Structure formats: C-alpha cells, structure tokens
Amino acid sequence: MWGSFFSGGKDPLKELGYEVLSDSQQASSNPRSIWTILNGKKKATGDLVTIFSCQTDAHINLAKGALKRMKTLRHPNILTYLDGVESDKAVYVVTEKAVTVETYVNELKSNNNNATTFNAEDLLEIAWGLQQLCRVLIFLHDDCKLSHGNINTSTIFVDAKSCDWKLGCLEFVQSISEDQLNLPSRFLPSCQRYEPPAGPSKKGTNSQKARDIWFVGTLIWEIFNGNGATSATSYRQLGSIPRPLSAAYGELINTNPSLRSSFDKLIQSPYIENNSLVECLLFLEQIQLKDPGEKQTFFNSLPDKVDQFPSHINERKLLPLLFNAYEFGSSGSAVLPTLFKLGKRLSDSDYKKRIVPIITKLFASTDRMTRFRLLQQLDIYVEHLTPAVVNDDIFTHICTGFTDQEPAIREATVKVCF
Structure with missing residues (x-):
C-alpha cells in the first residue's frame, strides 16, 4: 500500500516509527474529506494513533497545506499532531487516537440498542461536545483569523483519551479576510449539498465566519437526524433536534449570512448553558478561579x-x-x-x-x-x-x-x- 511513496519501496510510516493495524486494511476514503483514516500504533510504545492518508493526485497540495496547519495550530480542541511525512505522491499525518463524530454518535445510539435516538446521558454529552466545538472555532476565528471551511461530522473528531471533541482535517483552512480559495465541493462532490444557499453578497471576514457558522448548523442537524439532507432546504425541518437547541439552531442556518448567529450565542442556548454536565466540567476546568465557598458548594x-x-x-x-x-x-x-x-x-x-x-x-x-x-x-x-x-x-x-x-x-x- 505504501511502496510507491519513496523510491526503493520504503514504508514511510515505519520510517517514522508507526505501523498500520490490520483492522485498517479495508478503510475507505471519506467522501467529505480528502483523507483515508487508518488505525495505527507507535511501534516503540504500542500507543494507538490515528493515521490520515492522502494519495490522490488532485488532493496532494491540499493535504500538504493541512499537514503544515496541523504542525502549527495548537489548541486543546484541535487534534494533537504527532508526526507526518509528505512527498509528491502522498501525505501522511499521525495524530492522537480519535474517531469521527459521525462514528461516535452512531456508537452512542447503538449502545442504547436504538439506531435513531439518544438517551438523556447522550444529550448531556453532545451539549458538551458542541460547547467545545464552539470554543475552538471562536479561537480559530478571533485569535488566529482563520476559517475552517469544511465543518461536518466527518471532519470533527472525538479523542479516545478523554472523549473531547476536536477539529481535524485542516485542508480547507484559510484566512478569514480572503474569499474562499478552495471550495470543498470543487474537490469533493459529496460536499455540494452542504454548501450554504446564495445570500446577499458579502466578502471577507464576515463571509468566511458565516460559512463556518452555517456548517456547524448542518453538523447539528446531522447529529440528530442523520445524513439524509439533500439540499439546503432540508435543514429547515428540525426533526429530532432538541427543543432547547432549536432557536439557536435556526439562527445558525439563516439564509442571510449577516444574520446568522455567533458561536457565543450558541453556547448561551438553554441546551448548552443549562446543561448539568457542561456546568460541572467547566467548573472543574476553571477551578483555580473559584473561591472556597463556591468550591465547597460544588463538591457537596x-x-x-x-x-x-x-x-x-x-x-x-x-x-x-x-x-x-x-x-x-x-x-x-x-x-x-x-x-x-x-x-x-x-x-x-x-x-x-x-x-x-x-x-x-x-x-x-x-x-x-x-x-x-x-x-x-x-x-x-x-x-x-x-x-x-x-x-x-x-x-x-x-x-x-x-x-x-x-x-x-x-x-x-x-x-x-x-
């Protein structure tokens, strides 16, 4: 599989000290990402990792850009980069062990013996995941002045260590001050149905932020309703989206980009803000800022x-x-x-x-x-x-x-x- 990477048939992953596990041999390309996702491990320690492989000529330059971004972007909710290698024919990125949100939420449902709905515990956890996603996107937009450009259930991941939701697949990341340079749908036809509808013409920063906001809306729809949307109009139907989230969701998918909600407002939705798990984990993350009385009440x-x-x-x-x-x-x-x-x-x-x-x-x-x-x-x-x-x-x-x-x-x- 890897012999064409370097002349002489050397395996680039072995050169890095990693190997692909046997359960990855039938892995297939993700239609909404340029990557084939493989299970791997570090040979020296046995630690499990995730390996992103791109060997499609039309996607190589995008993959090289993603590798560069993974090396330089650091945030608790961006997949942790471990190693990578590139040539003219292939790019490999090694990260901490993680699965896509799509895989993860499907496993939650299957654990409930129900392929279509979530239980109360699942709903608490999904709210925490959305809160984490909002935080990293606020960081990306406001601190890094970048947009992601292709947010969906196949490019957001859940790590194996702590079940945190994390950004991955950074191939379409770009400056928010520029027009979209590489539309995902140009390279990945399956992404066409997720594109926001044409609204009032807006360029620059607000346009790129608005695209990411729209994509978070479509991600929420797919988490609760599956991937059955056929066009932008499908997202107008709430389906199984929880009622406390419905108002905030509706503002994310406004057809007018300038009227779409911010991630700060999504975090303030009742579904997230009044969530006991979110409150608990945020309190513990910020424990050093709490006074003794607050700590005593919390731990009691x-x-x-x-x-x-x-x-x-x-x-x-x-x-x-x-x-x-x-x-x-x-x-x-x-x-x-x-x-x-x-x-x-x-x-x-x-x-x-x-x-x-x-x-x-x-x-x-x-x-x-x-x-x-x-x-x-x-x-x-x-x-x-x-x-x-x-x-x-x-x-x-x-x-x-x-x-x-x-x-x-x-x-x-x-x-x-x-």
Missing part, C-alpha cells in the same frame, strides 16, 4: 450529579479533572466522596489504572483532612491495592499517623493496622 452537590452523567465521561474526563482540582485547585479532601463513588463502578483493572494512582498521591498529601478521610474509608478501596502498592507507596505515609499531633488521625491509623 457533585456526588449526586454524577449519577446523571455517562459512565465513560465520568471515567475518562471527570476523574482526571477531579485529581487536577485536588492537585492544583486547593480542593483538598472535598474531592474524595465523588472519587470513591465513581470508583465503585469500575472493574478491578480500571480501578487500579484510574483510581489507585490518585489514592497513592493523596496519601502523600500534607493535608490532614485528606489523610484522615483516606484512613476512614480504607475498606472501600483496600481490595484494589496490591502488596507492592501498599509497601512502596502507602505504608510509609500511614506510619506517620502514629505520631501525628491530631488524636483523630492517630486513632484512625491504629484502627487500619488491626
């Missing part, structure tokens, strides 16, 4: 809220944020009730992978309340501690409790040792 209510959230979001996104809140947000032992509640839902292997490292770091804390609560609740997590972890990472810290100046900690230390 959090254990009850997490029952509403998708389990994979709790494990991959919420747990790391909880630890960050402890380590960098001066949240102390307030994180422990939620931490232990989430831990009960994990398998033993996941508990050892996700919770035990946090517990060992918390035992090293000088905060007495944290250590006291850890000692009090030892029976909750002790079965997940291996002898090596106890001996190497915990026992020394427990022993300091025998001479602690606080009687309660001395008493709790004695109890756990018998």
